[in-house]
Amino acid sequence: NKRIRILDVPVDMVNTGEAMDIFRELMKSPECSLIVTPNSEIIVNASQDPELKGIIEKADLIIPDGIGLVYASKIMGMPLRERVTGIDFLEQILRYLEETGQSIFFLGSKPGEGNSPSIAEAAAQKMKEKYPGLQIAGTHHGYFREPEESEIVERINGSGADFLCVALGSPKQEKFVFRHQEMLNVKGAIGVGGSLDVWAG
Numbered sequence: 001n002k003r004i005r006i007l008d009v010p011v012d013m014v015n016t017g018e019a020m021d022i023f024r025e026l027m028k029s030p031e032c033s034l035i036v037t038p039n040s041e042i043i044v045n046a047s048q049d050p051e052l053k054g055i056i057e058k059a060d061l062i063i064p065d066g067i068g069l070v071y072a073s074k075i076m077g078m079p080l081r082e083r084v085t086g087i088d089f090l091e092q093i094l095r096y097l098e099e100t101g102q103s104i105f106f107l108g109s110k111p112g113e114g115n116s117p118s119i120a121e122a123a124a125q126k127m128k129e130k131y132p133g134l135q136i137a138g139t140h141h142g143y144f145r146e147p148e149e150s151e152i153v154e155r156i157n158g159s160g161a162d163f164l165c166v167a168l169g170s171p172k173q174e175k176f177v178f179r180h181q182e183m184l185n186v187k188g189a190i191g192v193g194g195s196l197d198v199w200a201g
């Protein structure tokens with residue numbers, strides 16, 4: 001087993017290729033798999049937040065995001081062979097979805113103002129240019145209250161999306177997916193932090 005513990009928080013000791021192999025397997029089953037990409041800061045937070053730690057424990061794939069974890073694992077004598085960044089892994093996922101004709105939903109980041117699109121819409125536009133075959137099933141901004149959540153889940157399900165990107169920051173995004181995991185009809189969901197902002201440019 002490639003799952004190790006850093007500050008007693010589990011992390012999968014995988015490189016990008018191995019992570020994608022696991023991801024492809026997860027996408028074969030209809031239940032919503034949870035993928036998390038904790039960086040050093042999230043690992044520290046999780047070690048102090050039992051709810052977040054419990055969610056990470058139940059995640060199907062735990063990609064250590066960033067170089068800090070590579071060092072930490074070396075100190076523990078179980079080297080992570082390579083630095084996998086969340087955003088690199090995400091782009092691999094987009095490429096996989098494009099190749100297999102599957103669709104994605106972007107949830108999170110700031111809404112649009114006036115005529116300007118939301119960050120999620122702008123990110124969708126940019127990724128559509130980069131991966132022309134990628135199907136974006138829908139987008140929704142990330143500034144909503146808890147009573148609106150079931151409506152958002154229905155919107156995601158109604159879009160027919162195969163996969164869900166949630167950009168609400170940590171631990172909001174992990175808690176959102178975990179809370180609705182049973183109701184979500186996507187095959188997988190991942191917390192992506194500020195990635196939609198990066199893609200939107």
Ligand code: UDP
Nearest residue numbers: 108109110142143167168169170193194197
């Ligand atoms: N965000 C959101 N809803 C919220 C709080 C944050 O959609 O209630 C978005 C925010 O606009 C940003 C993303 O979550 O695009 C990541 O936020 P932040 O940079 O605070 O988190 P981090 O990347 O440090 O996890």
